[in-house]
Amino acid sequence: MIAPLSKTNSGELASCPDRSGANGSVASTSTHNGVVDDFSLGYRVLFWAIALGLGLLRALDSRFSASGDGRSCIEMGDAYLRRDTTGVVCIPG
Amino acid sequence: MIVLPKHFFKLPLYWESTSVHLVNFAIYVFGLCSLEFFVNGLIHRRDPSDFPDDLESLHAWAQRLIGYALFLYSSLSWLSADIVTPDLCVEGIFLLIAGVIIRIQSAGATWANSAILGLLLGVGYLTKVVLFPLALVFFLASAFAPGNPRKSIVRPR
Numbered sequence: 001m002i003a004p005l006s007k008t009n010s011g012e013l014a015s016c017p018d019r020s021g022a023n024g025s026v027a028s029t030s031t032h033n034g035v036v037d038d039f040s041l042g043y044r045v046l047f048w049a050i051a052l053g054l055g056l057l058r059a060l061d062s063r064f065s066a067s068g069d070g071r072s073c074i075e076m077g078d079a080y081l082r083r084d085t086t087g088v089v090c091i092p093g
Numbered sequence: 094m095i096v097l098p099k100h101f102f103k104l105p106l107y108w109e110s111t112s113v114h115l116v117n118f119a120i121y122v123f124g125l126c127s128l129e130f131f132v133n134g135l136i137h138r139r140d141p142s143d144f145p146d147d148l149e150s151l152h153a154w155a156q157r158l159i160g161y162a163l164f165l166y167s168s169l170s171w172l173s174a175d176i177v178t179p180d181l182c183v184e185g186i187f188l189l190i191a192g193v194i195i196r197i198q199s200a201g202a203t204w205a206n207s208a209i210l211g212l213l214l215g216v217g218y219l220t221k222v223v224l225f226p227l228a229l230v231f232f233l234a235s236a237f238a239p240g241n242p243r244k245s246i247v248r249p250r
Binding site: 037039044047048050051052054055056058059060062063064065066067069070073074077078080081 | 111113115118121122125157161165179
């Protein structure tokens with residue numbers, strides 16, 4: 001689950017208060033190399049879920065469409081697998 | 094790469110376009126992994142206490158948020174997962190190369206880093222020719238990344 005928002009530990013960052021996240025806007029559990037104001041794992045998982053969902057929707061929505069460049073790329077791939085060297089030499093677009 | 098599923102699974106012509114778009118989606122997932130690699134390298138590249146007091150750097154969460162937002166915008170709007178071009182793959186390789194250069198900056202050049210950088214530049218050239226001239230830029234960036242170019246030369250033990 002997403003970690004709740006809380007203030008970060010600024011103890012290691014006393015010399016650099018601007019990085020301490022003292023306004024408590026974003027929580028973090030990461031302490032690698034002293035970085036304590038990073039996103040928590042929950043927020044990263046949320047981003048990945050959103051990004052994968054949007055990407056999958058775009059891919060499925062356009063699964064029967066192909067642009068001119070796309071058709072050229074498919075034909076070049078087919079020619080490559082057929083070892084048709086003249087068919088491979090093609091500049092899409 | 095986009096036609097491999099069609100040939101491996103002997104798909105009929107009806108499923109050709111769907112399989113190509115699923116490969117494109119897999120490349121999009123590869124780009125996401127590359128983004129995570131790049132952003133993690135960017136955030137952890139040095140101890141925050143190394144920054145001078147007068148140099149304000151972005152919060153780690155802000156860097157990550159900007160990276161995520163730019164990736165979503167560029168991938169879904171500019172590159173667009175429904176257009177079958179190598180651009181998504183180029184974006185993923187570009188982020189990987191940038192992540193490796195950041196690691197060279199923070200940890201110095203090692204055999205592994207240098208080999209991975211060369212491999213990525215080679216794969217990038219095979220993906221799209223634009224990465225060939227850009228390879229020179231990446232080589233220069235990796236040479237000067239550690240500060241002193243002598244440190245970027247990997248010597249045999």
